[in-house]
Amino acid sequence: MLTKEPSFASLLVKQSPAMHYGHGWIMGEDGKHWHPCRSQDELLSELTTRKRRKSKCMRQKMKWFITFVTEGRIIQYLKMICSVAIRRCRAMVATFSL
Secondary structure (H helix, E strand, O other), X not given: OOOOOOOHHHHHHHHOOOOEEEOOEEEOOOOOEEOHHHXXXXXXXXXXXXXXXXXXXXXXXHHHHHHHHHOXXXXXXXXXXXXXXXXXXHHHHHHHOO
8 A cells, every 4th residue: 555655764864964875875084985794793893702601500411421431321310310400490489489
């Protein structure tokens, strides 16, 4: 259905204080033409992120896993992990049932 109202995109362009060159291009701070999707790598590289360390629990589980696998005791490892999970579930049930 055609209407005589302007499109939403054209209204946004008209409200932008920066000069625009059509198809999403705008004038950057240094006077160069800039398109947002062209410089995503630059924007992402400026973000600083910390590398997440594995939790102490996860490191311990990995250590156990490697030890049990190298010693050929994988069944014992699986039983131990299941017992830990069951213990945590019981603790959660106890806290929610109070």
